[in-house]
Amino acid sequence: MGRPFVLRDKVALVTGAASGIGAALAAALAQAGASLALVDRDAEGLERVAAALPGASAHRLDLTDAAGIAALPEAVLARHGTLDILVNNAGVALGGRFAQLDLDEFEWVMDVNFRAAVRATHAFLPILASRPEAQIVNLSSLYGLIAPPGQTAYAASKFALRGFSEALRHEYAGTGLSVMVVHPGGVATAIARNARTGRGVEPAEAVRGRVAFERHLRLPPEAAAAQILRGMERRAPRLIVGNDARQVAFIQRLMPVRYWALIGRAIGE
Numbered sequence: 001m002g003r004p005f006v007l008r009d010k011v012a013l014v015t016g017a018a019s020g021i022g023a024a025l026a027a028a029l030a031q032a033g034a035s036l037a038l039v040d041r042d043a044e045g046l047e048r049v050a051a052a053l054p055g056a057s058a059h060r061l062d063l064t065d066a067a068g069i070a071a072l073p074e075a076v077l078a079r080h081g082t083l084d085i086l087v088n089n090a091g092v093a094l095g096g097r098f099a100q101l102d103l104d105e106f107e108w109v110m111d112v113n114f115r116a117a118v119r120a121t122h123a124f125l126p127i128l129a130s131r132p133e134a135q136i137v138n139l140s141s142l143y144g145l146i147a148p149p150g151q152t153a154y155a156a157s158k159f160a161l162r163g164f165s166e167a168l169r170h171e172y173a174g175t176g177l178s179v180m181v182v183h184p185g186g187v188a189t190a191i192a193r194n195a196r197t198g199r200g201v202e203p204a205e206a207v208r209g210r211v212a213f214e215r216h217l218r219l220p221p222e223a224a225a226a227q228i229l230r231g232m233e234r235r236a237p238r239l240i241v242g243n244d245a246r247q248v249a250f251i252q253r254l255m256p257v258r259y260w261a262l263i264g265r266a267i268g269e
Helices: 020-031 043-051 066-080 103-130 152-171 203-214 221-233 243-254 259-266
Strands: 011-015 035-040 057-060 085-088 134-139 177-184 238-241
Touching (some): 011 020, 011 066, 020 221, 035 066, 043 057, 057 066, 085 103, 134 152, 134 221, 177 221, 177 243
Parallel strands (some): 011 085, 035 057, 134 177, 177 238
């Protein structure tokens, strides 16, 4: 599809909208003329973001709640009448090697990062597919392209979201519904500070891991949101956000099996 996607007068839903990339995306979409339906479990942060965006609706929801996701379309239609853009942005992190994790911790990450996006897409798909033009934007991660040690749950969820997005894009090729998967690098959000650590991780090890992870989060969320909006406008099928992500993605293409031997040394792991 060669025509640019016009954001003005579209209705967009953004999950994880109370902070970070989600809040920045909501503000950027509103600035571009879109109406917003905002979703997050953080009621205070969600209300603060929604209050700053005229006409935005706030929908407090824990995305592990499958029934709550299934009920979202009715609430959004009642307030906005339709939906043109679904942004599955919400995400959580969990530190620790696989042997240090309990399976319920692993499943929590999969529920929020992957299954919630699948459920929201399934719930809104009839509406989106009926629109003259619509978009689904799924926020994967740099860790949907590479898989570092200590990130088994997070990488699994983001690789899964990438595969889901690519298959869905192929299913709707040639229609008015486009699908973009986004791979941000180190964006300066609170994801590291808010990350859980596996029950088998020693406290001192958890602190070291959190500090090391946060050291790589440099790109302002507003800059990431601006890049994502440009990708939406040109209907990009895949978007890699940040110079760090582009460099690492290049290394992964050159060394698809042994990339960590180089990247791990470069970051001191």
